[in-house]
Amino acid sequence: MQNSLIGFIGAGNMTHAIISGLINNNTNHNQIKISDTNEALLLLRKTEFNIEIFTDNTKLATQCSTIIFAVKPQVLSSVCKNLKNKLTTNTLIISIAAGVRSHDIERWLGGNQAIIRTMPNTPALLNQGITGLFANKQVSNKQKFLAENILNSVGECLWVNDEYLLNAITAVSGSGPAYFFLMLESMTKAGVTLGLDEVVAQKLSIQTALGASMMASRSKDSPQQLRNKVTSKNGTTQAAIESLQNQDFEIIIAHAIRAASDKSNKIGIELSNDE
Ligand SMILES: NC(=O)c1ccc[n+]([C@@H]2O[C@H](COP(=O)([O-])OP(=O)(O)OC[C@H]3O[C@@H](n4cnc5c(N)ncnc54)[C@H](OP(=O)(O)O)[C@@H]3O)[C@@H](O)[C@H]2O)c1
Structure with missing residues (x-):
């Protein structure tokens, strides 16, 4: 060897x-x-x-x-x-x-x-x-x-x-890319509903996600601080964030990530029963 x-x-x-x-x-x-x-x-x-x-x-x-x-x-x-x-x-x-x-x-x-x-x-x-x-x-x-x-x-x-x-890591980062893809799908559809061409709406969504991720990864500010900085009082961003929060966005995400973690644990137990 x-x-x-x-x-x-x-x-x-x-x-x-x-x-x-x-x-x-x-x-x-x-x-x-x-x-x-x-x-x-x-x-x-x-x-x-x-x-x-x-x-x-x-x-x-x-x-x-x-x-x-x-x-x-x-x-x-x-x-x-x-x-x-x-x-x-x-x-x-x-x-x-x-x-x-x-x-x-x-x-x-x-x-x-x-x-x-x-x-x-x-x-x-x-x-x-x-x-x-x-x-x-x-x-x-x-x-x-x-x-x-x-x-x-x-x-x-x-x-x-x-x-x-590792179940929690599976739930956050292992499965995580799919959550962002869903977000991109949803933003694209919403843009189309408002009259944008689908290609344009998708490009806007993807480039925005890329830019926001790069900002978050390079900044000393936390994601919450970055969000506060781009959310002007009574502005358009605040209207969207309030709409998300009124519909329990954080709880929806927490439930989804919990479901993925539970599933990861269950798969581990099932794969262990091999004999
Ligand atoms: N892809 C991802 O994003 C990702 C992310 C995290 C973790 N993982 C993990 O990474 C592992 C590999 O994923 P992958 O996407 O690379 O899978 P993959 O593309 O399906 O590659 C697995 C390879 O192993 C071969 N294989 C099957 N039985 C074998 C054996 N007895 N001896 C040697 N080779 C054998 C398969 O051949 P056949 O196709 O002919 O069966 C296939 O070529 C998986 O366990 C997955 O859970 C993947």
Whole structure:
């Protein structure tokens, strides 16, 4: 096993995003390997990144010091069980599979494994993601640093000490892009109702969201302070904000995020009942 080799199991969208990020950040293509059951996809990745490919997960896993599980949550238990007792205790596992809990991954692999469970989000595809990470007790500081470096190549990273909080992260940032897409849809429809052309209304909505996000991320002010600054007394913005608040906007959002968090927890429990 070579110390610096990173192996990806699953060659799909997220793997594509992370490998692109790693290579753009000067990771050598010889340090990256990939396995998948889909040979056509593997050949595509080989052409794109000039990396070694495998159709046998075990062959890849026994060569790499860090293995990234990037398969769908429903197939992760069988992927792990096929690797059971074949990995050294020095191997670091990073799972990006939504919902699957670290102790289940450890149990399926045969125990005593360093596991980092993560929750990235789709803007990772544009290097604008944010990933929540949780490390089990076997993970060393060096391994944490390594995982952070890998996931920083597609955006920002945040650690949590309690794995349960990954449900909240899933609810806020994992599913979050869809809430903003819904907001864009709703603003576009409202603009059309007021007489704007749909293309124009959509462009106005998207660029406004982009500008507002950039302002919020670069400003020292909180989102609430920024909102207060753009809300003149008795003005148009105040009319809209009051309308939203009178219809319990905050409560609607709180309920939606709670529903996503509860669902994430439920999926974790269901995926745990594999036997
Ligand atoms: N996409 C996102 O925005 C996002 C965000 C956060 C977390 N995630 C998580 O990231 C993980 C990967 O997502 P993705 O969108 O990259 O999925 P994806 O595009 O479907 O890629 C998964 C790949 O794994 C392959 N595969 C299936 N069984 C396998 C096995 N036994 N051994 C090796 N490879 C196997 C699949 O092949 P087949 O297609 O032939 O089955 C597919 O090529 C998921 O667990 C998801 O929950 C994704």
